[in-house]
Every structure is written in structure tokens, then in C-alpha cells.
Amino acid sequence: MTTGWHDFNPRQRHKAEDVFHALSMVDAIVEGIEEERPRRAGFTDLYAFATNPDREMSPTLSLAFAQDPSLEGDLLRILERTARYQFPKVAAASSGSVARRDGDQYRILLRPSRADPMQVYVVIELGDIMAAPPRTLYVCRPGCRCEKHRLPVAHDGTIQILADSGSSLVEGLQDNRAEVFLR
Amino acid sequence: MSAAVAESMLLDADKSPELANVFRVVADAESDGVVKFSPGLCRELVRTVVCRVYAPPLMELCHLIRAADTCDGGYCAFFWDSGPARPAAFRSYAARSQTGRGNVNNTKSGFELTYPDGKFAVTFGRMPFLSILMEFLVSSIGFQALDDAASALCKADATAKSVSDTAKYLASQIYAYLKPNLTSAQNQRKFRQLITFLGREGEIAPEAVNDDLVLAFWVANAAVEDGGDFKTFRSVFAAFLRFMEALTAARDHAALENTRSLGPDRISGEVDPGDIEIDFEPIEATENPLERLATAPADEVRFLTKAEARSLELLVDSGALAVRLPLSVLRSEVFGAAQARITQGLRRHLAADSMAALIDDSVSLTYGETRERFEMLTGHLQRVILASFHALAELGRPEAMTIPLELKPELDYRPLATHLTAETQLGDNVVSLGDHGLTARFLMVIATTEALTGPFRDFVEEAKAAFDGLSRRGFRSADLAETEIAEGYAAACTPLFAIRKCLNRFGRRLDGTGMSAAEWETRFDKDRALFLRQFHLIYGADA
Numbered sequence: 001m002t003t004g005w006h007d008f009n010p011r012q013r014h015k016a017e018d019v020f021h022a023l024s025m026v027d028a029i030v031e032g033i034e035e036e037r038p039r040r041a042g043f044t045d046l047y048a049f050a051t052n053p054d055r056e057m058s059p060t061l062s063l064a065f066a067q068d069p070s071l072e073g074d075l076l077r078i079l080e081r082t083a084r085y086q087f088p089k090v091a092a093a094s095s096g097s098v099a100r101r102d103g104d105q106y107r108i109l110l111r112p113s114r115a116d117p118m119q120v121y122v123v124i125e126l127g128d129i130m131a132a133p134p135r136t137l138y139v140c141r142p143g144c145r146c147e148k149h150r151l152p153v154a155h156d157g158t159i160q161i162l163a164d165s166g167s168s169l170v171e172g173l174q175d176n177r178a179e180v181f182l183r
Numbered sequence: 184m185s186a187a188v189a190e191s192m193l194l195d196a197d198k199s200p201e202l203a204n205v206f207r208v209v210a211d212a213e214s215d216g217v218v219k220f221s222p223g224l225c226r227e228l229v230r231t232v233v234c235r236v237y238a239p240p241l242m243e244l245c246h247l248i249r250a251a252d253t254c255d256g257g258y259c260a261f262f263w264d265s266g267p268a269r270p271a272a273f274r275s276y277a278a279r280s281q282t283g284r285g286n287v288n289n290t291k292s293g294f295e296l297t298y299p300d301g302k303f304a305v306t307f308g309r310m311p312f313l314s315i316l317m318e319f320l321v322s323s324i325g326f327q328a329l330d331d332a333a334s335a336l337c338k339a340d341a342t343a344k345s346v347s348d349t350a351k352y353l354a355s356q357i358y359a360y361l362k363p364n365l366t367s368a369q370n371q372r373k374f375r376q377l378i379t380f381l382g383r384e385g386e387i388a389p390e391a392v393n394d395d396l397v398l399a400f401w402v403a404n405a406a407v408e409d410g411g412d413f414k415t416f417r418s419v420f421a422a423f424l425r426f427m428e429a430l431t432a433a434r435d436h437a438a439l440e441n442t443r444s445l446g447p448d449r450i451s452g453e454v455d456p457g458d459i460e461i462d463f464e465p466i467e468a469t470e471n472p473l474e475r476l477a478t479a480p481a482d483e484v485r486f487l488t489k490a491e492a493r494s495l496e497l498l499v500d501s502g503a504l505a506v507r508l509p510l511s512v513l514r515s516e517v518f519g520a521a522q523a524r525i526t527q528g529l530r531r532h533l534a535a536d537s538m539a540a541l542i543d544d545s546v547s548l549t550y551g552e553t554r555e556r557f558e559m560l561t562g563h564l565q566r567v568i569l570a571s572f573h574a575l576a577e578l579g580r581p582e583a584m585t586i587p588l589e590l591k592p593e594l595d596y597r598p599l600a601t602h603l604t605a606e607t608q609l610g611d612n613v614v615s616l617g618d619h620g621l622t623a624r625f626l627m628v629i630a631t632t633e634a635l636t637g638p639f640r641d642f643v644e645e646a647k648a649a650f651d652g653l654s655r656r657g658f659r660s661a662d663l664a665e666t667e668i669a670e671g672y673a674a675a676c677t678p679l680f681a682i683r684k685c686l687n688r689f690g691r692r693l694d695g696t697g698m699s700a701a702e703w704e705t706r707f708d709k710d711r712a713l714f715l716r717q718f719h720l721i722y723g724a725d726a
Contacts, residue, residue: 003434004388005378015464016433021370022466023425026233029203030226033210042208043321044219047263064208074326081259081330 040064046071050078051183053135053150065145075146076179083181084134090176097174105131106182110173113162120170122161124182129157134182139172141179147172202233202364209318214267220315223477224268228315233365234466237316237357242350244313244320245336246303249346250287250294252337254280262318268311269479271667277307285339301343308670311479324356369412376404376413377426389427389434394510397423402713406720414721415526416714417497417519420511424504432467472678472685473499483671484657486567486679495560499685506692510706516553517707518714521545525722535723542718550707551700554693561686565590568679569649570658574672576629576646577663581622582673583629587642589680594638599628 008016041060048055065071080086087101087108101108105127113119126133133154140146149169151159163169172178206229212219220228231237251261254277265276281289286297293306305313320329332349335341380400381387397420404413413419473492475481487495497515498505505512528541548556568590575583587594628635629643650658662668698706 002386002388002390004386004391005382005430006387008433012433012436015436016429017371017374018429018464019432019466020374020425020429021367022234022365023428023468024370024373024422025365025367026230026468027421027425029206029229029233032203033207033225033229034222037207039211039213040204040208042212043318043326044212044214044263047259051260051264070325070327074321077327077330078259081257 043074046075047078049148050075050138051082053183057148072140072145076140079138079140079146079179079181079183083138083183085182087180087182089179098176099174101173101180106134108173108180110170112165118165120163120165122163122169122173124151124154124159126154126157126159129154133159136183137169138181138183139169139178140181141172141175142177144172200364200367202361205319205322206232208322209315212318214263217267219267220311220318221268221478221482223474223482224311224315224479226471226474227312227478228319230468231316232319232357232361234468235358235361236465236468238350238354238465240313240316241353241357242347243305243309244316245332245346245350245353246296247294247305247310247313248317248333249285249336249341250296250305252333253282253284253287255282256280258333258337262314268314269667270307270310270670273310273314274307285337298341298343298346303343303346308480308674320353320357323360324353328356329353373412373422374426374429377422387430389430392423392427392508394508394514397508397511398514398713402717405717415519415522417515417522420508420515420519423508423511424501427504427507469502471499472681475678476675476682480667480670480673481675481678483665483667484662484675485655486571486657486675487563488655491560491563494556495682495685498557498689499682502685503688505685505689509689509692509696512689513550513553514710514714517546517548517550518710520548521714522718525718529722539719539723542715542723545718546711546714550703550710554690554703557686557690561683561690564679564683564686566649566653568683569646570653571672571675571679573643573646573650574658574663575676576626576643577660578669578672579623579626579630580669580673581626582676584622584625585676585680586646587639589683591638591642594642596639598637599625599635599639 005013005016039060041058041064045058045061045064049057049061085103085106087103087106090098090101099110107125107127109121109123109125111121111123113121124134124137133151135151137149137151138146139149147168149161152161153159161169173180206225209228210220210222210225231240248258251258254261256264261273261276261280266272277289277294281287281294283289288295288297290304293304293309296303296305317329332353335349336346338345377400378387380403381391381396384396384399385391400423401413401416401419404419405416407413413422473487473495476486477492497519498512501508501512522545524545525538525542528538533541568586572583572586572590575586587596635643656662657668657671
């Protein structure tokens, strides 16, 4: 004689429903991931963006940032873990604007151009000229997406960028709430 | 149903809940433009998470994170800078970057960790799965939560117990994440519909399900406006399979409840029931041998092409239940494929007359042709297993011994006994076997075919011919020098046997019906008429 649904106690009935649900869900999810569809970006893309100087912000990663706000926090954490240098927070100046950031081995200075007042030199001084220079600068401001800037080669322990005074790079570096990473 | 409604239902079906999205993101992961995780790994991950059997692999993962953090670049670089998730990639990364810090040894097979209160080993073969589990963790509970846990794991004074505690913490995090994501009103409704239908027909038990009932259910529900997710015959067949598995699991549940250990065996990764509230119980889901073949290290050898694997999917997924529902398997193969073509037409917004023509031409295989295809696959499996014997014997792997016993259990192995004594002369070579075990002796005997006679010699030669006759990855003599290929052959034996068993069992079941070719043809013609009528009802102009 076989036992069936009518012989089951409530716990067995719950078990049957639970197993049916789980196995059906496995089927549905597997079918979903194997069908043709546009690729989605995830943590692997985020990690590559944070650690590979040549990796730009792709449209799929940008979409992932828009859909999942927690990725900003994840990016910051990756940078904290993998960056060559993280500048300490800057105390607020009376103007609220920061002109220099000092660290153990690095210093960032913002110097207005004498030739063009609308332009600013971003100067990164390297304390150890024997060490491999950083290749990327990240500026992460609260409420904004982290910005990645590829750095030019260093000369005599100094990396120099000429940027518009209103550019996001300069504004970010001037913002005392911004976290700055060199990688 | 109108085409517009049908289309809207298709679109609705595409809207995935949070959990499905996470799995899609994980499956889409790429490393330098190459897919990071194989489809087999993705399926294994889904089953592990959804069936809640993630506690043991989480324990392994925690030990691996600790070991990986002793590599240059730390654990992050190990998981995300080592390329596509394959054993060879992790082996190579470890060889380049492992520093030997923190009582972690990099051995030939993986990492060995020594703690004040115990030891633990993680093999390279296991790392691809642990890597995809890691990707799931950062995509579900988030990198920050994972990184906090990793910091605890990587402390210099970590113990086996503290690693176990962290694994349990991560299990509780996954549990909390899954709780709102593992419920589905749709599945509950499907289950109720099946219960109600079977109740009307008679007994509600796995044994009560038969081919006629599956077909009757589909006919009754496929064209119903709010009939749940029962439009395709394949979905109905799958639902009945899962329903039978679920009832069987529930039936076995009472017996299991009394014997299953829920104790805090931390090494095996069991979750202490005192630590987290368990209202989700782990579900035992049978491992799919096709998935095993599609996962490292077995996927190093091309045992099956993608098309061959696809042809076997339904049968293998049906497992032992296929013999209980043989006609449903054939209907799913033949008319399920036809319905998939019609669904594609629906997505292309075909006009009514084109749609009608597509429906009429949708069936491309008969039952007889489908049986022939299965017979060809059975023959191919036989050749591949034979060829594997040759490869494993050449490699001196003990797994070779299992193959003749699997393929030719009826063979008279007694003549071999004379060669398996301690001192044996094989051909021109005098071989002192000394203290070698039986396996080593067996492999040495095979390697010297001139010493063999009779049917076993024929078997060995047949195996060599099978190997030489295959021109796929892994089936060239030079391939056997690669460590990964050797591991692939060894790992593939069990899944290949399981697939062969599925095919043989199903073939015997069809033969056992005693139906002649003409009777199969009549059966097909009747079914074809019924299915086409139903397709027109679901997708045609009158829908």
C-alpha cells in the first residue's frame, strides 16, 4: 500500500511543498540564467574597475551602480583594501576648500595656473622616488559616484596634471569631505 | 488567449525577482573578457543556495579565504585577479603568489592549513566552486559584510573554531538574505493546482502520476487564462517530476527525522540549530551528472559536445522517474521542442497566418527518430567510457579499474589472476611488483597488452581503438600529459556511468512496452494531432 498526501502529517505536507518550491525555483533560475540576454555587471566588474588602471566605467557597470546603491560602499571598501595610499580625512578649512593633502609618502597640491586663472595644476609629490609611482587617482565624494582619473607618468618624483578649475577632479580634491586614493 | 496576452505573459515571466537577478549577475561575471564561471558551476551554485545546503561549502570557503590571504595581493586578488575560475588557474596563481605565511602550505593538490586546534585542506579542484560561492556572497550580502568576516578569518591568531564561527556567521547572513527571497506565491499556487488535480483523479501519491495524467493536466490547463505557469508541456512535465520528488521526500522525511544528525559538527559544516532559527531545512537534491561533466575538472575533456549534452538534459534531469513516465519524456522531447519554436515565433510577432503555418510545421522529429537519437547517444557514451579506460590506464590512475567492471561485468576476469601475483613476467620485461597493491599490478598488466589473452585483451584493444577514434579535446595522446586532463578523466567516471545508466534504463523501458515500430508511429500520429490542436488553441488566431 502506498502512502500519499492524505496520510501525511502537517510537517510532511510542509516538507513536500517546501521541496517542490525549492526544486521548481532551481529550474526557473537555471533557465533564466542560461537564456540569451544582455550581460549584467557585478562585483567582478567593480573589482576590475577599482584595480585595473585601463578599465573604464562601462555602461553596464554604470547601470549596475544606478540599480544598486550599495556598490558605492563596496567600491570604497575595495579601494581601502587595495589602494597604494589612502589620504587621511582633511580638517575643514575656514573656506571649506582644500588646497593640499598631506600623507606619509605622498602629497597633493592644487596650484592655480599663472598663465590661465581658470586652470589649476594638480601636483602629486612622491616621497619615495624608488617605488613604482601610482597610476590611478580616485576621488570619492559623499553622495557622488567615485571618480577615477588615470595619472600621467611621474618626472623626478612628481606627477602633474593641468585641469580646469571647475573640473570634477579639482572640485573633488578641494572638497574636504572627499576620500582620495592613489593606486 | 490573444497573442498580445500571451506575449505579455512571456514578458512577465522575464521579470525576475531579486534572487534570480543575483544569480544572473554571478553567471555573467567575466575575467578579462572571458566567462568566469562555467554553466555547470552556475547550476551547482543555484542548487546549493536554493536547496540551502551551503553550510559545508561555506566552511571550506572560510578556510580558503584565510589561505588565499597569505598570497601576495591578499584574498581579493586571489579570487578576482586569478582569471577564469578553473583549478589550473588557482594552482598557477598559488604557485606564483603564495608566501607560506600563517601556517599555510601550498601542496600539489591545494592548500593545507594548520591551526592550534586542527587542520584543514582545500583542493584546487574545489576552488572554482568556492570562488563562485564567494561571488554569490559579495553579490547578495555585499562585499562590506564579507570583508568584515574575512578580516576575522585572516587574523594571525585564528583557530579552527574561530573559522567555524565565522562560517556560521556567514551562513546566518545568507539565511537572512534568502528568507524574503525564497518564497513564491506562484509556486505555492502550482503546487495547489497539482494537488487538486490529482485529488480529483484519485490518489495523491508519486505512484499515481502517469503519462495520461500528465497529458490530461496540460490539456486542461495550458490554454487557461490564469492557469499558472503551465502553458508549455515541458513546464507541466517538469512540475510533475518535482511534485513526485517532493512527495517522495516528504514520505521519507519522518524516517530521516529520527536518524539525521543536527549536532554541532563544525568540521563538516553543520549549522548549530541553537545559533540560527531554522525554518528552512536543507533539501537533498540529486546531483546532476551532466552538471558534473560540465564542471572542472571533468570539463577539461570534451566527453560530450554542447548539442549532445542538450539532447540528454531532459532525460538525465528526469532521472529514475523517466521510466515511470516514458511517453512524457518522448512528448517533451518532440513536442516540447516544437513548442519552443512556436514561442520563438511569438517573440518575433508573426502575423496570424504565419503563426498558423509555423504551428503546423513545428514538429520536426517523430518518436522513432527520437529513440534512434537516444540509441546513438548510448553508443557514443559507450565509446567515450571505453576511451576513458584507455586514458586512465595510460595515466596509471586507479579509476581505470572501475570501467571494465561497469561496462563488462559479465567478462571472465579469472585469467587476469595469473598476472596479479607478486612476481610476474610481462612480455620481455621482468617486473618485480614487490609490495605494490592490486591496483598497481592491474594497471601494469594492462599497460603490457601482450601479456593479456582472451576477452579482456579484446576489451583493452577496443578501448584503445575507441580512444584513437575520437578527435576531441582530451582524446589525443599528447593531451594525457596535462595534469588537468588526467584529473578530468578521473572525475568523469562516475557521471559518465550515471548518464549511461539513464540511457540504458530508458532504452530498456521503451523496449519493455513491447510496442512495434508501426504502433509507435500510430501513437506519434495521434499525439501529433492532439498537440497541434492544442498549440492552435494556445497560440493560434482563435486564442
